[in-house]
Amino acid sequence: MNRILALGHLMINRDSHAAKQLELLKKALCADEIIPYLGPDLLRLRYEEPPVPHTPQAVAAAFNARAPAPSKIRTNMWSVAQFIEQRRHRRTLQAWMAEIFAGPVAPTVFHAWLATLPLSLIVDSWYDGAMRAALIDTGRTDVVEIQGVTRAHAIGDVWTKTYDLSGTELQPDSAATTVLYTPHGSIKPAANFLIADSDYVEALTEIDIQTPIPRAVKERRTKRGFFFFGCRFDDQMLRTYARQVIKRSSGPHFAAIDSATLTKNERRFLAANAITVIDMPVGEAAAQLVGTDV
Structure with a gap:
């Protein structure tokens, strides 16, 4: 069936x-006319079984292996993380997240290709750090990463931290050709994670006004x-x-x-x-x- 359906x-x-739309999107990416928004399904391009969890449910399962949560929240990553924070302290939650995402994740060919493009902005919505690693592999020095951070222990109006690719923390709004934005945090360079329900309370209160x-x-x-790539919205x-x-x-x-795998909520969104x-x-x-097997 060779048509567009609504x-x-x-x-x-x-x-x-x-196929034709992808060709147009490739040109748009190369011309910095569209922003890639990356999700954890990208990890399946390189790994049959990724070395770190690649769904919220898999993170929840990793938590439950360490401290079983009540059955009614057991598959909800954010609620299980909140349960751990309340019962075991934030330090334990932070340490377990660092353990869960400690496995080295090599960038895919797609990550590597994106890293060579003159993109103004890349959004990476998962914790694995593969896009950061791909940018490091290029040797570029004109990139900064802006990470969402928890306000659990924040003093003042701090929502993000900014780093260069060596891991040095920078001043906000540091100049860069490419900004890598990781809104939920990342394992690298400092294990910043938005993960528990409490991490999002203030963010969700303020995010509507940006x-x-x-x-x-x-x-x-x-x-x-x-351009959402490797993302799900379930x-x-x-x-x-x-x-x-x-x-x-x-x-x-x-x-x-x-499209055959889309849920009703994803379709609505x-x-x-x-x-x-x-x-x-x-x-x-x-x-x-990319123009090659990935």
């Missing part, structure tokens, strides 16, 4: 339309849309953050997802935010973009 207000590009979003992100998204927290990161950007937005689906498995889409 399911409600959800636009889906299939077959030759999907206070937690860094100025560099607000500025660099203004004339661009977003959890309310992931949908909320994605919605706020793309807020006030100019669009258009796209997502490479196998994609339609409500005018995100066009490129109906293609992530591996196939990555291979077309």
Whole structure:
């Protein structure tokens, strides 16, 4: 079937339309006209079984192996993390997250390709640090990473921290050609994690007026849309953050997802935010973009 289907207000590009749209998106990425928004499904491009969890449910399972949570919250990563923080202290939660994501994660070919492009902004929505590693591998010195940080022990109005690729903390708004934005934190360089429900209480209170979003992100998204790659939106927290990161950007937005696997909530989210689906498995889409097997 070689046509574009509209399911409600959800636009889906299939077959030759999907391939053609990917070619246009490749040109847009190379010209810094669209922002890649990366998710943990990218890890499956390199690993049949990734060395770190690649879904919120897998993180919850790793927590439960250390301290079983009540059955009603057992599969919810954020609630299980909150349970651990309340019962075992924040230091324990922090240490366990560092253990869970300690395994070295090599960048995929897709990460490596993105790292060579003159992109103004890359958003990485998972904790594994693969995109950071790919940027380090290029030897670039014109990149800063802005990470979301917990306010559990914060003094003052601190929502993020900024680092160069060597791990040195920088002043906010440090100049850079490329900003890597990790809104939920990352294992590298300092094991900053937004993970427990309590981490998000103030952020979700303020995020509608965009206070937690860094100025560099607000500025660099203004004339661009977003391309979601390796992302799923089957959890309310992931949908909320994605919605706020793309807020006030100019669009258009796209997502490479196998449409047959979409949940009702994902369909509603994609339609409500005018995100066009490129109906293609992530591996196939990555291979077309990079121009080689991934």
